[in-house]
Amino acid sequence: MNPDDPALFDAVLARAGAHAQRHLETRNAQPIGATASVEDLRQRLFHPLPEKGLPPLNVIDDLVRDVTGGLHSMNTGRFYGWVNGGTLPAALAADILTTVWDQNAAMSSVAPAACMAEEVAGEWLKELFGLPSQTSFALVTGTQMAHVTGLAAARHCVLARKGWDVEARGLNGAPPLRILTSSERHGSLDRAVRLLGLGRDNIIVLPCGEDGRLAPDTLMGALTEHGDDALIVSLQAGDLNIGAFDDYATLVPLAHAAGAWVHVDGAFGLWAACSPTHRDRTEGLHLADSWSTDGHKWLNTPYDSGIALIADPQAHRAAMTYRASYMIVESDAREPMDYGPDWSRRARGFALYAALRELGRDGIAELIDRCCAMAAALVRGIGALNGAEIACMPSLNQGLLRFPSSKPGATQADHDARTDAVVTAINATGEAFFGGTTWRGQRCMRVSVCGWQTQACDVERAIRAVARVLQQADQAT
Ligand SMILES: Cc1ncc(COP(=O)(O)O)c(C=O)c1O
Incomplete structure (x- = not known):
């Protein structure tokens, strides 16, 4: 391969474009669910690792052939599995360009335009969700890592209130920390707790009512029982089964009065705040301390679009920031590395930015x-x-x-x-x-x-x- 060949990418991009176009044109005529078994796919994709590399066109053609039947048609109107959206046209195109532009969105000096698109998208999201203006944010892979980010800020804050610097001292010997949450939470919260070393046994599961919501008395009882501990309360904005929303206007002040940090899992439900018809469900949501959501669910961005929002930027940065001698820090730039757990990463802000512009405020509500x-x-x-x-x-x-x-x-x-x-x-x-x-x-x-x-x-x-x-x-x- 000659890197100076001006046509180097032409053939492979044209071929990929043709495959993509065919996939999209025939998507409604294909079975909506994947039809190939795991064994079929293993057989087909498990070519011996080639000793000598293959021409790009062959690699792409083989890939398209071998995955046949192994793709769910999520980008159609008849996919109702899990909580998966499709991909909007501008978001899809922006995602393709993201790959072509090949930016490392760790820092503004490394990827200036990517970081600025991300900064703008974050500001728009705060406005759409009605969150406090000082709220900081991180673009992460999904709600799973948004929980990790939000709970890392929470861990910093509630332990600092007990006089413990968790970033310096770790969790050995730290004051006890409990996470009070509802029986209807998503498992990604438990996994975030595990990843942060907070310990599954410190999750206190509180029963919900028939409506899937946490009752104020139930939360109050738990806050009193664990009043001496550092506390994080995790609430739900749209639970995975019935889309229940907690009563934030009542529960958040109770939690705050007990010195707790309130995190909200709004993987898809946070988007209800963008609809005048459904917004009433999110009343009091802005009172919380951190929120997790996804672009790749209800906004219909491509995957790899999680969003963590944190009302206390100081706690957020304390949990995440890092500096190395070789980094060039732009004095007036927002540095993604100050807010998310990644170092090098995809410029995931471009697709998010494109989706938000493509739909606009009215389009999202609709x-x-x-x-x-x-x-x-x-x-x-x-x-x-x-x-x-x-x-x-x-x-x-x-x-x-x-x-x-x-x-x-x-x-x-x-x-x-x-x-x-x-x-x-x-x-x-x-x-x-x-x-x-x-x-x-x-x-x-x-x-x-x-x-x-x-x-x-x-x-x-x-x-x-x-x-x-x-x-x-x-x-x-
Ligand atoms: C309510 C809720 N929280 C969290 C998640 C995890 O989101 P992600 O897969 O983007 O990490 C999901 C996934 O469906 C969800 O429905």
Whole structure:
């Protein structure tokens, strides 16, 4: 390969572009769920490591051939699994350019434009979510690492209040630190606690009410019981099953009065703050100390778009910042390395910036409202079918359905088994893709609508597919 060849990248980019275009053009005609088994993919991709390198065109053609059937069609209107959005056109294009530009967004002197796009995107996000103006932020890989970032700032702050410098002294001999959180939290919070050395056993799980929210009395009782410890309270803005929001206006002041730091998991739910229709659910959210969310869920950016927001920039920087002698620090620049756990990293701000400009304030509100309406239509439509039952109607974009067994004397295990079997059968049709979950001890089908492409016709098509599966199951019994 001659690096001076002006056409060096032309052929491979043209080929990748052609593959990408074909993928996007045919995406609605492909099965929505992946069809290839793990073993198929292993067989296909496990070529011997070549002794001599291969021409770029061959590498790309082989890759496209070998992953066939191993891709979920998330960027369609009929993917309702997990909490996954698609990718908006400008965000996709910006992400491709991010790779072409190949910037290392650790510091402004290394990647000036990337750092500035990130700075602007962060300011827009604070405005959209209605957070305090001094709030600092970090762009990280996902909500998982946003929790790590937010809880690192929290750890610094609550231990400093006890006279302990955790960055210098570590956790050996530190004052006890407990994390009070709800039974409906996402597992990424537990993992963040583990990664920060805070210890799983220090998570105090508080039971939620029927509405999925933490009751003030429950939190108050725990704050009193653990009043001598350093405390972090983690609340939920949209839990993964039913999209429940805690009552921040009541709970945050209680936690603050007890000297606790309040973190909020808003992986997707924080975006409700952008919709005049759903904003009331986030009342008092701005009172918290840190928030985690994702661009790659509801904003529909490509993956690798987590966002940590921290109301106390001093605590945030104390937990994260680092300087080395070879770094050039621009005096008037915001340095990403002061705020996130990465050193070298992708310039993930470009795609976020592009998505926010592409949608604008109104477009984001419309996206949120439409996804919520589509989730409600899906759950209502499927719930009306023979053999289906609504377990939880969406109050946001997440809802739950069950497919109970009609066997005489059917047990809970039979209902669970049939629910899982129906979800598998629906996904096997290739018409739509849903996930499963266990909610209040019962297996359910989870309906999650985050994708910008989901329209009424997709919902109708998905409901028809479920109806056919249920009819076939009826005929088989
Ligand atoms: C409520 C909630 N919190 C956290 C996460 C983890 O987010 P990520 O996968 O971006 O790390 C998820 C993922 O679905 C989620 O739904």
